[in-house]
Amino acid sequence: MSLPGPSFVSGVLYGVNDAQRAGDARQALIEQVKVKTSIFAADNLITWDKTLGFIREDAFATAVNAHTRSGPERAGVWRYHTLVWAARQVAMLDGDFVECACYRGNTARIVADLVDISNRRYFLYDLFDHDETMPHHSMPAHSKTLYDEVRARFPEPNVIITQGRVPESLAIASPEKIALLHIDMNNAEAEIGALEVLWDRVVPGGVLVLDDYGWLAYHRQYSAELDWFKARGQFVLELPTGQGLVVKHG
Numbered sequence: 001m002s003l004p005g006p007s008f009v010s011g012v013l014y015g016v017n018d019a020q021r022a023g024d025a026r027q028a029l030i031e032q033v034k035v036k037t038s039i040f041a042a043d044n045l046i047t048w049d050k051t052l053g054f055i056r057e058d059a060f061a062t063a064v065n066a067h068t069r070s071g072p073e074r075a076g077v078w079r080y081h082t083l084v085w086a087a088r089q090v091a092m093l094d095g096d097f098v099e100c101a102c103y104r105g106n107t108a109r110i111v112a113d114l115v116d117i118s119n120r121r122y123f124l125y126d127l128f129d130h131d132e133t134m135p136h137h138s139m140p141a142h143s144k145t146l147y148d149e150v151r152a153r154f155p156e157p158n159v160i161i162t163q164g165r166v167p168e169s170l171a172i173a174s175p176e177k178i179a180l181l182h183i184d185m186n187n188a189e190a191e192i193g194a195l196e197v198l199w200d201r202v203v204p205g206g207v208l209v210l211d212d213y214g215w216l217a218y219h220r221q222y223s224a225e226l227d228w229f230k231a232r233g234q235f236v237l238e239l240p241t242g243q244g245l246v247v248k249h250g
């Protein structure tokens with residue numbers, strides 16, 4: 001599979017009654033769009049007449065193609081752009097990169113391919129496995145071997161991967177200064193727990209990306225995080241991708 005560019009149309013649709021009819025409706029809309037080379041339809045986001053500069057960047061397209069393996073994974077391409085933007089934006093700042101939680105390591109791998117991390121550490125956390133007592137949903141690759149599989153994707157010694165439940169696992173290994181914080185646990189309590197420990201360590205100008213913030217299915221995270229940041233005089237930008245974005249006050 002390779003990214004068609006500059007348009008990007010994915011067959012993956014979430015939250016619809018009839019995927020076939022919804023796909024036909026999307027196709028009917030696309031047929032009415034005059035400029036066919038600038039259509040984005042993926043991850044429940046349809047746009048046209050937008051530049052889509054990120055898809056036109058060869059290095060970005062190569063990294064996304066190399067490190068995603070399924071339609072749903074590749075459909076997150078605009079979200080990957082947000083994260084890569086954030087990593088590039090903070091590249092001049094002191095501080096490590098953090099992802100709670102990394103799952104298969106796709107987004108961290110894409111970032112590490114595109115941004116020089118040789119002068120900082122990249123801390124990744126996940127449970128890597130699932131059982132029915134856990135409050136969040138399972139993912140297809142969860143298994144007893146996933147930690148080792150993710151470890152093998154990061155030969156860099158400065159990528160530190162910790163298996164366990166956030167926020168408790170942050171006590172095993174976590175940085176004192178953070179330039180980039182990516183939170184994606186589909187779980188309001190764990191995400192607020194991570195913020196309680198990590199937000200004060202984000203350096204001024206550092207960037208936080210909340211992957212699930214604007215997705216209706218995760219409205220508990222939206223409410224909890226909106227209030228948590230308001231109480232600190234910071235405001236979360238809800239992006240059309242469903243992500244939330246916060247830049248730490250200077």
Ligand SMILES: C[S@@+](CC[C@H](N)C(=O)[O-])C[C@H]1O[C@@H](n2cnc3c(N)ncnc32)[C@H](O)[C@@H]1O
Pocket residue numbers: 100101102103104105106107108125126127128129136139164165166167184185186187190
């Ligand atoms: C949607 S996936 C993360 C995807 C990843 N950020 C990416 O972009 O490829 C959510 C992950 O959160 C993990 N998770 C949920 N609650 C957690 C917790 N309290 N501590 C550690 N990991 C957790 C799950 O194991 C799952 O792998």
